[in-house]
Amino acid sequence: MSRKSKYSLLAVALVALAACGSTSDTTQAPGKGKLTYLGKESIPKDKAEMVFQQTCMACHATGVGPVILGRDLPPEAIKLFVRHGNRAMPAFTEAMIDNETLDRVAEMVSKSKAPATQAAQ
Amino acid sequence: MTDETQHALPQGVSPAQFEAALGQLRALLGPENVLTSDEQLAPYTKVMMSDPDEKHMPGAAVLATSVEQVQGVLKICNQFKTPVWPISTGRNFGYGSAAPGTRGQIVLDLKHMNKIIEVDPVLCTALLEPGVTYQQLWNYLKENDIPLWLSCPAPSAIAGPVGNTLDRGVGYTPYGEHFMMQCGMEVVLANGEVLRTGMGGVEKSNTWQAFKWGYGPYLDGIFTQSNYGVVTKLGIWLMPQPPAYKPFCIQYEDEGDIDTIVEMLRPLKLNNIVPNAAVIANVMWEAAAVIPRSKYYDGTGTTPKEVLEEIKQKEGMGAWNVYAALYGTPEQVEVNWNIVKKAVEATGKGKLITEEDTGDREPFRYRAQLMKGDMTLQEFGLYRWRGGGGSMWFAPVSQAKGSETKAQMELAQEILNEYGLDYVAEFIVGMRDMHHIVDVLFDRSDPGETARAHECFTKLLSEFGKRGYAVYRVNTGFMEQTADLYGKVKRDVDQTLKRALDPNGIIAPGKSGIFV
Numbered sequence A: 001m002s003r004k005s006k007y008s009l010l011a012v013a014l015v016a017l018a019a020c021g022s023t024s025d026t027t028q029a030p031g032k033g034k035l036t037y038l039g040k041e042s043i044p045k046d047k048a049e050m051v052f053q054q055t056c057m058a059c060h061a062t063g064v065g066p067v068i069l070g071r072d073l074p075p076e077a078i079k080l081f082v083r084h085g086n087r088a089m090p091a092f093t094e095a096m097i098d099n100e101t102l103d104r105v106a107e108m109v110s111k112s113k114a115p116a117t118q119a120a121q
Numbered sequence B: 001m002t003d004e005t006q007h008a009l010p011q012g013v014s015p016a017q018f019e020a021a022l023g024q025l026r027a028l029l030g031p032e033n034v035l036t037s038d039e040q041l042a043p044y045t046k047v048m049m050s051d052p053d054e055k056h057m058p059g060a061a062v063l064a065t066s067v068e069q070v071q072g073v074l075k076i077c078n079q080f081k082t083p084v085w086p087i088s089t090g091r092n093f094g095y096g097s098a099a100p101g102t103r104g105q106i107v108l109d110l111k112h113m114n115k116i117i118e119v120d121p122v123l124c125t126a127l128l129e130p131g132v133t134y135q136q137l138w139n140y141l142k143e144n145d146i147p148l149w150l151s152c153p154a155p156s157a158i159a160g161p162v163g164n165t166l167d168r169g170v171g172y173t174p175y176g177e178h179f180m181m182q183c184g185m186e187v188v189l190a191n192g193e194v195l196r197t198g199m200g201g202v203e204k205s206n207t208w209q210a211f212k213w214g215y216g217p218y219l220d221g222i223f224t225q226s227n228y229g230v231v232t233k234l235g236i237w238l239m240p241q242p243p244a245y246k247p248f249c250i251q252y253e254d255e256g257d258i259d260t261i262v263e264m265l266r267p268l269k270l271n272n273i274v275p276n277a278a279v280i281a282n283v284m285w286e287a288a289a290v291i292p293r294s295k296y297y298d299g300t301g302t303t304p305k306e307v308l309e310e311i312k313q314k315e316g317m318g319a320w321n322v323y324a325a326l327y328g329t330p331e332q333v334e335v336n337w338n339i340v341k342k343a344v345e346a347t348g349k350g351k352l353i354t355e356e357d358t359g360d361r362e363p364f365r366y367r368a369q370l371m372k373g374d375m376t377l378q379e380f381g382l383y384r385w386r387g388g389g390g391s392m393w394f395a396p397v398s399q400a401k402g403s404e405t406k407a408q409m410e411l412a413q414e415i416l417n418e419y420g421l422d423y424v425a426e427f428i429v430g431m432r433d434m435h436h437i438v439d440v441l442f443d444r445s446d447p448g449e450t451a452r453a454h455e456c457f458t459k460l461l462s463e464f465g466k467r468g469y470a471v472y473r474v475n476t477g478f479m480e481q482t483a484d485l486y487g488k489v490k491r492d493v494d495q496t497l498k499r500a501l502d503p504n505g506i507i508a509p510g511k512s513g514i515f516v
């Protein structure tokens, strides 16, 4: 098992990402009143959409992970991060997210527009 | 990409023997379900503990989709003496993740066995395959309008009830002690036989998920935190959605208040006023969910006390933050709320915070989600506190007595600070015990800090051990040391069972310190 190849690949991916804008954290605006809980309507029908919303965005739209939308991140780099994980990011196996779904998720992230909260910063 | 000569090999297994086993596994499962390339194995090698990756490098990973395939895998493993490390969803972060306990074991990944076999909305039970995630089950309940709640650990969405329960994990609802709420399992034994525990062995039985104990010796326990079989089905109990739910927080100013808090909470918990696995989170745990440490401190060692004071002031957090909830009819909740208010008042300090005060603000929001079994990954914020992705849970069990929790807090702090690390901690409230959970966070990309974390963890185990305290669960790097704390006779009995049930030692050697 060669660890060297793993780290050199990630290093390349990191350089690629560094060129794609800042990684600000999103701390949300304080609110008063009632808590909103997610219901049935929050469940996407499409498999890639489901992974994107229920997995990636659970960390990347909540400030846990850096903003990854609207940065033109290259799909190959996104996939490397998902498969290898990096530092605080967990890795995802093929059994968890199959290659075809990951291709589509990477496309979605890569082509996404910046979220409203990010634009405001 | 595939380099067949470079597999990590299990101890005592020759490359030819290993290759032969892989050949048979490919024939059984199809080549696409036998993963050997670096690329395919990469996600199975990402660990967070201080042990080097090499020690936990899998030789391969195989994906099974049926009980028959699991039986077939174990047969091949017996034949070639190649061990397998079963995982369900493989999200055992901070305890070893998806990587095997020792080098070269083949990960037996059951993620593709992901059928929700049955949810009984009347008895409020579920029968699940190992690959089911909490998110999948949550989606299923919502989509089918079944008013039942899950109890999940903080990695909720991406982890699963079978793996979590088999490692005796915890959640935050009244069903938070997961193994207590487990009922019936199906286990493939090393010899290929399929055991159904509890009522499951009775032909035509319909009480497998209704009655835990069955007849004669109760066996389910020996298949948790162990390596005596591969679990292929698990029954769990689900909680009926209550008509009213009231999450709340109580903040206490001083570290020493832990004593007062525990004394206040114990009667509430024992008398079922606060029925859930409530938590008492310290300021760093609380802060980590919303900010990186660098917002207030850019040093590398232990976070200074003044900085913690500043965070408490500016972020509006307590030294200790209790999260608990009330469940029931609106009338019951009202009565119990008054009891809680009086109990807090009687302590002469403590600030009560409700949903009306905070709305959707974190960390209240994610705590409220967890206490009703909703999906959230907010707690992963812990990993940006210091950064670098190193984490080991140090989880000693404490009596639910204020003086004891205080003594454990002081001891943990002293040892962590000696190594320049932080006391990022919570107590999870049990009936008579507390799971004292310390996240030993370190920068895993820094070899020096990783080595310090390793030494620190060793010392935490031994110093706590000297005082009669031991952890309820531990990462794969420290399973031997932990097993020793539980004594020789326990280790001998564990081994006797291992030899009887798995004489070739092919299932997860090293799990909980058990070898054949």
Ligand SMILES: Cc1cc2nc3c(=O)[nH]c(=O)nc-3n(C[C@H](O)[C@H](O)[C@H](O)COP(=O)(O)OP(=O)(O)OC[C@H]3O[C@@H](n4cnc5c(N)ncnc54)[C@H](O)[C@@H]3O)c2cc1C
Residues within 6 Å of the ligand: B086, B087, B088, B089, B090, B091, B092, B093, B094, B095, B096, B097, B098, B110, B130, B152, B153, B154, B155, B158, B159, B160, B161, B162, B163, B164, B165, B166, B167, B168, B169, B170, B171, B226, B229, B230, B231, B232, B379, B380, B381, B382, B508, B511
């Ligand atoms: C931020 C954070 C917060 C966390 N909070 C919690 C928490 O609140 N509560 C908690 O309990 N944990 C917590 N954890 C730890 C861990 O991530 C969870 O316990 C998680 O549920 C375990 O992963 P899993 O469910 O995928 O189980 P798996 O990884 O699939 O299984 C765990 C272990 O059980 C055994 N096993 C699994 N399946 C089988 C099988 N079919 N047959 C035989 N043996 C098997 C194996 O030894 C395996 O390593 C937390 C981790 C993080 C990072």
